[in-house]
Amino acid sequence: NAGVTQTPKFQVLKTGQSMTLQCAQDMNHEYMSWYRQDPGMGLRLIHYSVGAGITDQGEVPNGYNVSRSTTEDFPLRLLSAAPSQTSVYFCASSDRQGGNEKLFFGSGTQLSVL
Amino acid sequence: RKEVEQDPGPFNVPEGATVAFNCTYSNSASQSFFWYRQDCRKEPKLLMSVYSSGNEDGRFTAQLNRASQYISLLIRDSKLSDSATYLCVAPSGGYNKLIFGAGTRLAVHP
Numbered sequence: 001n002a003g004v005t006q007t008p009k010f011q012v013l014k015t016g017q018s019m020t021l022q023c024a025q026d027m028n029h030e031y032m033s034w035y036r037q038d039p040g041m042g043l044r045l046i047h048y049s050v051g052a053g054i055t056d057q058g059e060v061p062n063g064y065n066v067s068r069s070t071t072e073d074f075p076l077r078l079l080s081a082a083p084s085q086t087s088v089y090f091c092a093s094s095d096r097q098g099g100n101e102k103l104f105f106g107s108g109t110q111l112s113v114l
Numbered sequence: 115r116k117e118v119e120q121d122p123g124p125f126n127v128p129e130g131a132t133v134a135f136n137c138t139y140s141n142s143a144s145q146s147f148f149w150y151r152q153d154c155r156k157e158p159k160l161l162m163s164v165y166s167s168g169n170e171d172g173r174f175t176a177q178l179n180r181a182s183q184y185i186s187l188l189i190r191d192s193k194l195s196d197s198a199t200y201l202c203v204a205p206s207g208g209y210n211k212l213i214f215g216a217g218t219r220l221a222v223h224p
Binding site: 031033035040041042043044045048050056058059090101102103105106107108 | 120122146148150155156157158159160163201203205210211212213214215216217
């Protein structure tokens with residue numbers, strides 16, 4: 001059981017480039033989310049999804065797009081990378097049933113934008 | 115004011131000590147809360163859920179104070195392996211947004 005898989009683990013971009021961070025889970029979880037973590041600021045919610053075809057904004061959505069075409073996948077797109085998007089990105093999922101809020105996290109993507 | 119606030123620490127304590135962290139939240143409608151543990155450069159992992167009656171798991175006790183809108187985490191008999199960052203989590207906007215605090219760093223020394 002792989003859990004939550006994120007790719008790539010590391011990425012370096014130039015300002016203005018676009019890319020997609022991949023996230024997949026094999027636990028049939030309805031809820032998926034993306035966080036970014038910066039030093040001293042904890043995890044900040046970017047976007048989340050409560051099921052296929054349904055997405056919504058979190059605390060810091062600007063500069064990022066998401067889609068949820070399947071239950072398993074929740075990719076995060078950076079349309080035009082900026083140095084301010086240098087961060088560690090975590091994808092997480094949860095079954096959200098019966099008040100179960102346990103989030104299962106991927107191992108993270110370290111992104112540097114030059 | 116941030117929705118979830120924590121003292122960043124670090125808390126430096128000797129092995130065997132008892133240490134407590136507090137976390138304040140601003141959404142008075144929140145019903146359930148969580149403590150996550152994060153080791154350096156690793157993903158966060160659920161430590162405990164916190165409901166109205168509190169929660170205890172071995173050396174760890176979590177309490178909720180609704181009147182003052184804070185939750186606490188008590189660690190008894192600290193171990194070297196408890197050294198980590200502890201993240202407080204509260205739901206916002208109807209449970210679909212889980213908001214993390216910035217974390218409290220704990221360092222347990224021999």
